[in-house]
Amino acid sequence: MTSTIVIADDDRDIRELVRISLTRAGFEVVADVDDGNAALAAILALAPDVAILDVAMPGLTGLEVCRLVREQLTLAHVNILLLSAAADDASRSAGLTAGATDYLTKPFSPRELVARLATMSSEEQ
């Protein structure tokens, strides 16, 4: 069974980049949205296997969405990967503290993104 993915990033090109890379790798992108509120709605509605969230988004930030999702016991299985332009350790640990499964800094390599998602799914099984 292919993993279902929700993508949230306010930059259309990045969103598209993620979508293309994941589709090519055989993942199923069930929704791509451009702000935090829409991201939360999509995750609550679709309960995807993985949510890829940009940290700096209009509306709710990626960190806030992450925290809110973690409060939902029914969504405990959702892996969350945060994308951020901030590369420092403090931002990384803030992301992981908020409940993210993984943290990737921009610019990222699509190959690495796919590899990390693959690792997540293999850990699930």
Add this chain to the structure above:
Amino acid sequence: MKALFQRVLRIVSVDHPSPLLKQAPTFAAFVIALLLVATVPSIVVTHPIMATIGICLLVAGTVLAGVFTRRPQLHAWAVIVPVIDLVAIGSFRAGTGGIASMFGAMIVLPVVWIAAEKSRAYIILAAVGSSGALLMPYIFGITVPQDGGELVRAVFTPLVYLFVATIVNELARQSRAQLTAIRNLADDKERMLQRTFEYASQLEESEAKFRSGDRMLRGVWAAVTEQSVIGTDVTGLIDAWNPGAQKLLGPSAQEAEGKSYVFDYHLPQELEDRARELNYPPGATVLNPGFSALVESARLGEAESREWTYVRVDGSTLPVALSVTKRVDEAGDTVGYLFVAADVTQAREVARLKDEFVGLISHELRTPLSSILGYLELMKDDAEHPLSDEQMQYLGVAERNAHRLLRLVGDLLFTAQVESGKFPLYSHDVGLEHIVTLAVESARPVAAAAGITIVEEVADSTSVVHGDPLRLGQACDNLISNAIKFTPDGGTVTVSLSKTDKDAVITVRDTGMGIAASELDQLFARFFRASTATRNAVPGVGLGLTITKAIVTAHHGEMDVESEEGVGTCFSVTLPLLQVARVAAS
């Protein structure tokens, strides 16, 4: 009448009578005597020669007195005049009846003159002179003593004159002493007056100086309107409050001075925290540890400047940069403190905006770069539509340059963080061997492409330092990539790691183009590029070494450089080894 009298007094000085004035009574008595001889029939000239000699001598004496009066330098000899007078009177008496003559009485006049002279010897002169004059009739043989009584008279009368001379001499002596005393007194008074005048003028001068200084101080005090200057005693009670303080905090000088304490304008919590931080210093007031914390450094004689929060009377707050210094009295004892503060609201706002701007720029630059790099990779990795070698090569160039741009953004962001003093270090104990080896390994492909040999010389023993491995790696990367950039094809870059007693030393030596000696001291400045770099078109913006130095400094290390143009450059980084650092810290 009075005026006339004073004019006469001025002419005939009574204070220092001239010889002529002293001669005047004798002369006048002689004139009267001559008039009596001429008019009174019973007074007759018995011996015309002696009388004439007497008159002539008197005239001569008077003339001499005139000469002495004109020549003040001869005054010491003026006593000759009364002596001549004595002889003159003696002769005149002898010529007008001898011992029967009434003119013997005139002798008293020159006797007084002689006796009034300073020395007691003149008493003798007066006595001898007067007896000589009285005995003249016997001396010249004009008459002879008739009986014993006459002889006694000849002895008794001079004796009386001796007494008179003694009394006059003594009186004159006393009056001279009194005169001298009075003169001294007058001189003293004069000197004291002079001194008083001098003192008064000095006082006036220093008062003028003081006034001008006071005006200056008042002017400066009133002119400082952008900084608050508050003076307190040792307990913090305010005794000076400048217009700047009023502007910053609200109350006027009248409202603040003597009525409030300086810590009334501070956040109590901030003072409390500082006091705890300083472990409650034993300060000026035991009752207020916050105030003691505020003045602790100043009390110890150090000028302290740090940021505090002032609280206005309306409760609003403002951040200030506050310098505290102590006030001392003439003995050097602390009598209070001075608090000079400047509002740093604006400076903080500027710093915040700068941070925000740097963050925004870094985000805004990274996002498009993410797209560029991501899509380039997508294109290269597209298995369905593989690219030709040529296309792959072009994409490689685009990718390399996008990475270069990315590094530049990172460097700019890092430089901004260094400048604002906010660059984070995530330090733990790290082995330098691993960091150096990793940096060398990652540089090998680039070096190989440029035809440069990299030699790694790492000592066997481990060098552990306390530091951020990412930043230390960045420093090594910077130095190695610099060395490769500045070394021509066929050159060598040697990276070594060694140890001294206390330090680990990383050196990166190249056989490159080198740096001009005159440029070595500017090497670590932001955006500085060596002339050899620009001349040889080596790419870069001049941030690498600035960043490397900042990293090394943040690790309490030192950087050094040696270079010779055309021969090569050697950079060395010295970092304190952990064991030593721990010992030093404890």
